[in-house]
Amino acid sequence: MSFEYKTKEQLRQDMLDNISNDYEKSKGNLTYDIPAAAAIVLNKIYDELQKLNDKVDVDKLNGTELTKYVRQRKGIKRKEATKAKAVLDIVGNATINIGDLFETQAGTQFYATEIVIIEGAGTVNVEAVIPGTNGNVGANTITLMPVTLQGVVSLTNTQASYDGFAEESDESLRERYYEAIQRPATSGNIYHYMGWAKEVAGVGDAKILSLWNGDNTVKIVIINSDKQPASSTLVDTVQEYIDPKGEYIEAEDRWTLWGTGSGQAPIGAYCTISSATGLNINVTADVQEEEGYTLEEVKTNIENSIYGYLKEIAFKQNYVSYALIGSAIINTEGVADYQNLLINGVATNISIGVEQVAILGTVTIT
Template sequence: MAENYEYNSLLSEMLDLVPDDTDKREGSVIYDTLSPTAFMIAQQNYMLGYMFDLLFADTAEGEWLDRVVNDFGINREQATYALRQINTFDKNDTAIDVPLNSRFAINDVTFKITEKITTGQFKATCEQLGTSGNLYSGTILPVDNINGLANATLITEPLIPARDEETDESLRARFYEAVRQTPYGGNIADYEQKTLAVDGVGAVKVFTAVSQGAGNVGIVIGDEQGNKATAELISKVQTLMGTDGDGIAPIGHTVTVKTSVDLTVNVSAEIKIKTGSSFDVIKPIVESTITNYIENIGFTEETVFYAKLVADILNCHESIIDVGTVTMNGSSSNLILTKTYATYQVPTVGTIAVTEVAV
């Protein structure tokens, strides 16, 4: 038992081995000699147990988890650079070109122009790793002076969103999923694994010949946050899969890649609050709770649950004592999402109306 190798147990056992006619009281030479020895042995036993934990997927962490999963051909997803679009204009608001490798900055994030799309429109790669490159939009300033440039705009939607380095828990879950499935020769697990390996893809649903017809495979993808993928990302996955046998899809499979369809969810909610509580303080908390629930619904989940939404509202603040009528798109019932290849719905937050009703 592990407790038998703790300091007190070890010291007691060591003292028991000393003859009783020898002074082994605390402060004696024997006691003072054995005490630090027991401490060091207990410390080494603790470290040995910790080392064992680092050897197994369910308890390993950091680089040790990397080494465990690497044996199965799985690697931690590294942070990536966001690919964004910057539009450039002269003083007359006319689109103008700027040199490739021009650098722009917004807040503490910088971008470098890497490719021209068309006159005045450029692809720009963030110079900082991770999701900070996804955050900002609007007016962006050149780092160096560019002749003729009067204004530049960073477009809101990233062409390919960046991701942060994968966490231990995410890597562990992906490892378990991979070893418990059998990706092989164009089965669903194979397509899922290869699609999710593409930078920028965070969610995937595969539709096989059963629903698409013999030889046809439909793939619906989402970005790193599970939102609609950009045309750039769709094209990237489609190119990887190929057509007519020129990609990684097996011979005989015709693969078509698309993204999800946003279903706007408009929510209204009535709440009753304790006497003396401020509705103006509680209202934004309720709005944030509603937003979080809808935004965190998984890419493959088929239902926005009415009861879960009501429970989240009721529990989001101690001053809320009851919840009245709550509707999603005008209905007080579960919202069922269409999950076909033709229409693959993912919920997005629309309008939120929170009102106070009398106790």
């Protein structure tokens, strides 16, 4: 039986309706005033009942309450924020120890995750001190040392840092809960593999390709939490979790752990993890901007709109809609109108391959 909330007015009327019409029940009469007073108290009880009812409705839960709810009922844990990773090129003669700090001009700090002896030049792997997206910094930005390390002449990251992801959102956690309810994972079925992949922090979605390379073979294609191609580090992490390969024995042409059930996958199943390949979506259009906006501002807004659309359809739709790209443009702040829209040089939908994810390429606005 579903809970029906009642206001003070409804409660008062219910009580009045249960009093015989032999009594005078008009406003100002004692027979009216007593139920009105009782309705105020009863309504407070209904407020508390409504709160309790909301706590068993997963669509109305957020934050820690949602985390607790899905963990208790399905054992699903909210994915924690991850630390961005980077590789530093160091010039000098020094020993880098685990925990040595480096930072950007803006103060984003990274620490060494290994001991490395630098002789003239070398590299060291580092991770952001604070988990989350703030650790994703551009190339050649990690150039400072909070505490000077003897012998280090210079340092930089020639490539941008990567794989710094925020804590899993309520929307994502709720989606995984519904997947577990509506598509039960059991005995190594497709949904089991999908669930395992999406349990790994940083994985945004996954596709399962059954028997892709013969009997007992499974391929999982993943994208990251930003719905972009996954890094090799994230691919390796998922591989290790689901079906670790271990060490390769060349003489026997086999991996020591692959298919042995050393991970989540059942014994005898050979699971290969790979990243989706990015399909660049290049957009050109003639745009009439609204008064008060520059073309550069409008271009940035359009890029954000298209990026949001592509993120929304990642692994959900097998084509990029020409009409919806147009809709994203016309609904962009600062756009009055547009014409001559082309996507990858054509005015049609763009197909997305099974192992591809559409990503924003270039946006050319005139």
